[in-house]
Amino acid sequence: MKTIGVLTSGGDSPGMNAAIRAVVRSGIYNGCKIVGVKQGYHGLIKGYMEEMNLSSVADIIHRGGTMLQTARSEEFLTEEGRQKAMYAINIFGIDGLVVIGGDGSFKGAQKLNELGIPTIGLPGTIDNDLRYTEYTIGFDTAVNTVLDAIGRIRDTSASHGRANIIEVMGRHCGDIALYAGLAGGAESIIVPEVEFKIDQVCSKLIxxxxRGKLHSIILLAEGVGGAMEISKEIEEKTGIETRVTILGHIQRGGSPTAFDRILASKMGARAVELLLEGKKNRALGINGLEIIDVDFVDVFKQTDGFHQKTYDLANILSI
Structure with missing residues (x-):
C-alpha cells in the first residue's frame, strides 16, 4: 500500500474536510503518497486527480463543504463507467481508496472493491441514515444548525402568538427532526418512521x-411532505396562525462542530490504518466512544434503526 486515493461523493456534509485532512496527514505520516480525487466518482472516471501534501489540507478542518468537491455520476452506475474509473486508478497507481459519503457512495466503493481496488468508507451524510453507526459525519452540525434556527423562529413566533412548522432534511430518515426537536423543545415532531395524527398535533397546540403559551414549534422531516397543507389544516382546526419555514440546504453548510471534527479525524486516520493492515470493503462507524468497522455487506443489511425511545421521550417532555 504505497498510494492511497481519497474522494468525497454524494451530498456534502460538514466534517468532510476534517476527514480529508486526517487521511492525507495520516497517510503521509505512514510514508504513503496521497492522491485527491476531485468531484467524486465523476472525477474518478475523468481522471481529475492530483497528489496532495501537508499544505494541501492546511486551514480546512473548520470549513464546511468539501475541498475535493462532489458530484453525482450516472456513468459510474454502469459497468463501462466503472471500468473507466479502474483505468484511471491504475494510471495514477492508486493501491487503495477512501470514500467519504452516504449509502450510494458506499455501494460504489463496494463495486470498486469487487474490481480489485481495496476500499474503505467513511459515513459522510447529515441525515444519519446509515444504521450500522450511531452517528455520521455532519449530523451533529446539521442538528445544531436547526437548533439555531429554532431559537430565531421562536423569537418571532412568540411576538405574534403563532405556531411555526420547521421543515428539515430527512427524506427517509427523521433523525435531524427528532434530535433537533428534542433539544429545541418542539411541541410535535413529525418523521417518516412514525405515522402522525393531525388531531394529536392540534390538541397539543390548543x-x-x-395555559398561556405564546409560541409553538413543530419539526417536520421533508420525507413526510405537505408542510403547507398541514399548516392550513392546523389553522382551520385550532384558529392558531401557523407559518412554515423550510430550512433546505442551509443545513448542509457552516463550520462543523467539535464533535464532527473529532469524529471525522478519528475515522480518517483509522481508514488509513485499515488499508495499511490489508483490510478492504469496510465501512467505519462509531459505537459509544469506539470507532468500529463493518463489512459493506452488513451496512446494507441494517436498514431499521429508528430511535423509538428518543421519540417517545420527546413526546413525554412536550405535554
Missing amino acids: KGRN
Missing part, C-alpha cells in the same frame, strides 16, 4: 395556548 393545550399550550390555554
Whole structure:
C-alpha cells in the first residue's frame, strides 16, 4: 500500500474536510503518497486527480463543504463507467481508496472493491441514515444548525402568538427532526418512521395556548411532505396562525462542530490504518466512544434503526 486515493461523493456534509485532512496527514505520516480525487466518482472516471501534501489540507478542518468537491455520476452506475474509473486508478497507481459519503457512495466503493481496488468508507451524510453507526459525519452540525434556527423562529413566533412548522432534511430518515426537536423543545415532531395524527398535533397546540403559551414549534422531516397543507389544516382546526419555514440546504453548510471534527479525524486516520493492515470493503462507524468497522455487506443489511425511545421521550417532555 504505497498510494492511497481519497474522494468525497454524494451530498456534502460538514466534517468532510476534517476527514480529508486526517487521511492525507495520516497517510503521509505512514510514508504513503496521497492522491485527491476531485468531484467524486465523476472525477474518478475523468481522471481529475492530483497528489496532495501537508499544505494541501492546511486551514480546512473548520470549513464546511468539501475541498475535493462532489458530484453525482450516472456513468459510474454502469459497468463501462466503472471500468473507466479502474483505468484511471491504475494510471495514477492508486493501491487503495477512501470514500467519504452516504449509502450510494458506499455501494460504489463496494463495486470498486469487487474490481480489485481495496476500499474503505467513511459515513459522510447529515441525515444519519446509515444504521450500522450511531452517528455520521455532519449530523451533529446539521442538528445544531436547526437548533439555531429554532431559537430565531421562536423569537418571532412568540411576538405574534403563532405556531411555526420547521421543515428539515430527512427524506427517509427523521433523525435531524427528532434530535433537533428534542433539544429545541418542539411541541410535535413529525418523521417518516412514525405515522402522525393531525388531531394529536392540534390538541397539543390548543393545550399550550390555554395555559398561556405564546409560541409553538413543530419539526417536520421533508420525507413526510405537505408542510403547507398541514399548516392550513392546523389553522382551520385550532384558529392558531401557523407559518412554515423550510430550512433546505442551509443545513448542509457552516463550520462543523467539535464533535464532527473529532469524529471525522478519528475515522480518517483509522481508514488509513485499515488499508495499511490489508483490510478492504469496510465501512467505519462509531459505537459509544469506539470507532468500529463493518463489512459493506452488513451496512446494507441494517436498514431499521429508528430511535423509538428518543421519540417517545420527546413526546413525554412536550405535554
